[in-house]
Amino acid sequence: MIQQEYRQNSLDYWNNVHKEYNRETIKVDDWLERFDSIIDNSSKPILDLGCGGGNDTLYLITKGKQVISCDQSENAIKNIIKNFPEVKETRCFNMLDGIPFEDDSFEVVIADLCLHYFNDGDTRSIISDIHRILVPGGHLILRVNSINDVNHGAGRSQWGRF
Numbered sequence: 273m274i275q276q277e278y279r280q281n282s283l284d285y286w287n288n289v290h291k292e293y294n295r296e297t298i299k300v301d302d303w304l305e306r307f308d309s310i311i312d313n314s315s316k317p318i319l320d321l322g323c324g325g326g327n328d329t330l331y332l333i334t335k336g337k338q339v340i341s342c343d344q345s346e347n348a349i350k351n352i353i354k355n356f357p358e359v360k361e362t363r364c365f366n367m368l369d370g371i372p373f374e375d376d377s378f379e380v381v382i383a384d385l386c387l388h389y390f391n392d393g394d395t396r397s398i399i400s401d402i403h404r405i406l407v408p409g410g411h412l413i414l415r416v417n418s419i420n421d422v423n424h425g426a427g428r429s430q431w432g433r434f
């Protein structure tokens with residue numbers, strides 16, 4: 273019940289955040305640059321988990337990579353389809369239900385600021401699913417908020433823990 277409420281609140285929140293974007297407003301940030309050699313060497317499409325507005329998707333397509341962009345938010349996915357026709361594929365799903373790709377599908381998975389919302393058990397299960405869809409020796413490149421973020425207070429849950 274609490275988890276169901278959390279899921280609905282999270283979905284409503286992100287659908288509201290991702291109402292409408294134009295491509296020109298999407299800003300690429302440089303955090304992925306340090307992983308360029310890993311990204312450049314990927315011969316398979318790259319998975320952008322929790323893609324949101326698509327800043328990492330944009331970084332990857334600008335580098336000529338094939339990208340599969342995923343999010344729980346239908347609005348995020350609508351914007352990706354509208355703004356980035358170069359994207360190979362989009363998928364709308366909740367990671368708490370599992371990540372719907374075959375084993376060994378990817379050499380690189382990007383998870384930017386989308387894996388810090390869950391309790392320990394769910395986080396482990398999502399990481400284990402990412403491990404499953406990565407080829408042996410593949411890379412998960414992720415960024416998470418710190419619980420010690422004194423500047424912005426990030427790391428404290430907006431919707432409570434369950």
Ligand SMILES: C[S@@+](CC[C@H](N)C(=O)[O-])C[C@H]1O[C@@H](n2cnc3c(N)ncnc32)[C@H](O)[C@@H]1O
Nearest residue numbers: 286322323324343344345366367368384385386
């Ligand atoms: C802070 S935004 C990050 C967006 C983008 N990766 C970036 O760094 O700009 C977090 C994103 O994760 C998505 N997300 C959160 N929980 C999710 C879940 N359980 N399953 C799928 N996507 C989820 C949200 O819908 C949101 O778009």
